Amino acid sequence: MKHAHDDIVVYAVRLPFIVGKNGWLMPWGEIVCNPIKAQRLAEEYSNRQEVA
Template identity: 45%
Template structure:
């Protein structure tokens, strides 16, 4: 993130900044206005997604 209104991208997760809602759009169409919270949430989702993929690969 180089500018305050850039999209937040962590791994394959991207939160798009909405100018009209003045925040990052979270899956489920809720809006997060705090950039630190949005970044942390994107990291959590990315980590959970990685854990599920790893578990799936180990089971096969």
């Protein structure tokens, strides 16, 4: 992530930035406005996908 409104990519998980909502779209449909929280959730989601 180089700019504040870039998509967040964690391994195979890509979180697109939604301009109208000013947040990142999570795979389960939730929009998260905090970029650090979005990245942490994406890492946890990616780890759970690897285990399954």
